Amino acid sequence: MSRLRNFALIVPLAWAGAAAAQDAATPSFRDLDSVEARVQGCVTCHGQSGQGTKDGYYPRIAGKPAGYLYNQLVAFRDDERRYPPMNYLVAYLPDAYLHEIADYFAKLRPELVAHPVANPAPELVARGAELATKGDVATGVPACVSCHGASLTGMQPGVPGLTGLRPTYVTAQLTRWRTGDRHAPEPDCMKRVATRLSDPDIAAVTTWLSLQPPPKDLSPEKADIDRMPFACGSQRGAK
Amino acid sequence: MKLAARIALGAVVVAGIGALALHFLLPGELPHDKQVRHANAHTTVIERGEYLARAGDCVACHTDKDGQVFAGGRPMPTPFGNLYAPNITPDDDTGIGRWTADDFYRMMHTGVSRDGSLLYPAMPFASYTKVTRADSDAIFAYLMSVPPVRHPNRPHELHFPFDNRDLLLGWRSLYFREGEYKPDPAQTSEWNRGAYLVQGLGHCAMCHTAINALGGSSESKAFEGGMIPNQNWYAPSLTSNREAGLGDWDIQDIADLLQVGASHRGAVYGPMAEVVYNSLQYLSDEDAKAMAVYLRALPKRDSEPPPTSQARLVDPAVMELGRKVYAQQCAACHGGEGKGQPPAYPPLAGNQSITMLSPVNSIRMVLNGGYAPGTRKNGRPYGMPPFSHILDDNEVAAVVTYIRVAWDNAGTPVTPAQANDLRKLLPE
Numbered sequence A: 001m002s003r004l005r006n007f008a009l010i011v012p013l014a015w016a017g018a019a020a021a022q023d024a025a026t027p028s029f030r031d032l033d034s035v036e037a038r039v040q041g042c043v044t045c046h047g048q049s050g051q052g053t054k055d056g057y058y059p060r061i062a063g064k065p066a067g068y069l070y071n072q073l074v075a076f077r078d079d080e081r082r083y084p085p086m087n088y089l090v091a092y093l094p095d096a097y098l099h100e101i102a103d104y105f106a107k108l109r110p111e112l113v114a115h116p117v118a119n120p121a122p123e124l125v126a127r128g129a130e131l132a133t134k135g136d137v138a139t140g141v142p143a144c145v146s147c148h149g150a151s152l153t154g155m156q157p158g159v160p161g162l163t164g165l166r167p168t169y170v171t172a173q174l175t176r177w178r179t180g181d182r183h184a185p186e187p188d189c190m191k192r193v194a195t196r197l198s199d200p201d202i203a204a205v206t207t208w209l210s211l212q213p214p215p216k217d218l219s220p221e222k223a224d225i226d227r228m229p230f231a232c233g234s235q236r237g238a239k
Numbered sequence B: 001m002k003l004a005a006r007i008a009l010g011a012v013v014v015a016g017i018g019a020l021a022l023h024f025l026l027p028g029e030l031p032h033d034k035q036v037r038h039a040n041a042h043t044t045v046i047e048r049g050e051y052l053a054r055a056g057d058c059v060a061c062h063t064d065k066d067g068q069v070f071a072g073g074r075p076m077p078t079p080f081g082n083l084y085a086p087n088i089t090p091d092d093d094t095g096i097g098r099w100t101a102d103d104f105y106r107m108m109h110t111g112v113s114r115d116g117s118l119l120y121p122a123m124p125f126a127s128y129t130k131v132t133r134a135d136s137d138a139i140f141a142y143l144m145s146v147p148p149v150r151h152p153n154r155p156h157e158l159h160f161p162f163d164n165r166d167l168l169l170g171w172r173s174l175y176f177r178e179g180e181y182k183p184d185p186a187q188t189s190e191w192n193r194g195a196y197l198v199q200g201l202g203h204c205a206m207c208h209t210a211i212n213a214l215g216g217s218s219e220s221k222a223f224e225g226g227m228i229p230n231q232n233w234y235a236p237s238l239t240s241n242r243e244a245g246l247g248d249w250d251i252q253d254i255a256d257l258l259q260v261g262a263s264h265r266g267a268v269y270g271p272m273a274e275v276v277y278n279s280l281q282y283l284s285d286e287d288a289k290a291m292a293v294y295l296r297a298l299p300k301r302d303s304e305p306p307p308t309s310q311a312r313l314v315d316p317a318v319m320e321l322g323r324k325v326y327a328q329q330c331a332a333c334h335g336g337e338g339k340g341q342p343p344a345y346p347p348l349a350g351n352q353s354i355t356m357l358s359p360v361n362s363i364r365m366v367l368n369g370g371y372a373p374g375t376r377k378n379g380r381p382y383g384m385p386p387f388s389h390i391l392d393d394n395e396v397a398a399v400v401t402y403i404r405v406a407w408d409n410a411g412t413p414v415t416p417a418q419a420n421d422l423r424k425l426l427p428e
Helices: A002-021 A040-046 A066-077 A084-089 A095-107 A122-133 A144-148 A167-179 A189-194 A199-211 A233-237 B002-025 B043-055 B058-062 B101-110 B133-145 B165-175 B189-199 B251-259 B271-278 B285-297 B316-334 B360-368 B393-405 B416-423
Strands: B075-078 B081-084
Touching: A040 A095, A066 A084, A066 A095, A084 B360, A122 A144, A122 A199, A167 A189, A167 A199, A189 A233, B043 B058, B043 B133, B058 B271, B101 B133, B189 B285, B251 B285, B316 B393, B360 B393, B360 B416, B393 B416
Parallel strands: none
Antiparallel strands: B075 B081
8 A cells, every 4th residue: 555655655756756857947958068068057046048047037148238247247246246056156266257158148138027916006017117118307317228228128238137137136236225235336327216216116116127028139229328327337447 | 367368379379380480481582693594585585485474375364365475364253253464564663573584484384473472373483483484484584565555454353362472482382383484304305305394384284284272282283184263175085095085196186186176086166275375376386296196195094984884875775865956956067877987077076075074165066166276277267156046955965975985986975964054054
């Protein structure tokens, strides 16, 4: 009897195993001497193609501008941006290699999966749409699209795309920026934006972002400093 | 009245004896040779000094995370409280700008600072005492050549009674033997060079010899390994074939592990990755090989008997869970038979750092992953991803148990509680 029960258990376990083997978070690669094999250290959190994983918090990194990804890798290595699992992983990696990793994920265009907030309040969505596309003149908050691109896929070389990110991640970043926990080279334009956002505003804009359908072209826009509402140190420094 | 007088007299006598003892015990001056030596600013000396300063890994402690090089300030947590490494740039007021080569050698050789205060043994003077006068002078010349940085030293934050430096007299008499390295004429010059680097500037004993409750390490336990205080990584024994004993390693693999950070037998991770990144990658091929020759020749002794077959028994259900997790998450890189794809992905079968008594390092690697350091010879290292968010404590314990006992590995099972303890620590 117990043997039978064990057998009954093994079959579903095997199925689960087979399904998980195709999970994007599982290490696998084609050629040993490749960047793909070298970045297996990233995949359990960010996915095989940088698309993110089922796990709630970890951001999509695929297709973000290489300059932005490189800035973040350097900031994690040098403890300028604090997130212990990342600080630990990249602590002893040289600049040239971080460039290579950034370039690798910047070129990837895996399918974008939306993570919409369920049953959002219509007022919240309306306020989010207003902030993201028009900004708020009264509080001095520019529209997200003015820097992050008309379809929010980012701008070369240093402005990240906001598509495909989960509300939990975006909320955490805006909050960290507001408290000064996350920062960028001066003039730190995201600090300027985040410190002007209230908690309800952050909830509104992250909710609206989560509801946007994936754009057809996932590539970041070309650099256009003139279009930006104010100077950004990270945009100027990125290559 | 009479009693009080006696007590007072007794106190005076004790104080007198104490003062006398201090007078004789406190380390004195070096013999004076009258002539004041200045830093030798010859370029070749400075370059040699830079090389030696790297071999000594001065930068690791004397540079704060986002501070200027050698300006000090990096906190060093110890079981006795926080120490802050001082500024060793040539700034006159806050650094060592007013030091002479004599002052510097006395500090390296005897552990006594310029002002006569005793150094805490977080400064590895018990190792640096082996450094020759010529090498000490070269390091001093190099330090005098770096840009001076005005950055006042931060006072140490030690608990009572360790904040009293005079207590270090006791520590010194127990654990400190002053003296430059004396070459062993029975050995090759290569072996002697390796011994000089390992015992002296390399200060390998700071981690690879267990530290006792007094913060000391005894010579009889040299290189037998131990937990690194406050870091929760285990520094394997360099003398035990069951740990990082190197008896059956090729010289080239040992040299690669030190200088490249990855070899056909394994890669460095945790605190050793930092040592390779900051220090050992800059060694010449000859020096890396000399260290390998010396390390390989260390006498073998195992302080603990091998685990009994009883201790190695594993619950079949745990083994099965471990096998499953391994096949799913680990085999793509480390291979179905644990042979790895070295030097990219290290072998797990026959890898002593997996089977050694303490499973701490293996558990931490499974939880947090890790990249080998990017070095001059391996600028694009491979890395392992974290699994802490994918595997629960039972799965972590099962897969670590599996790799410790599969493929004739002679390790012992680990418990979910051990995995849970380490899960609570921040990756570092």
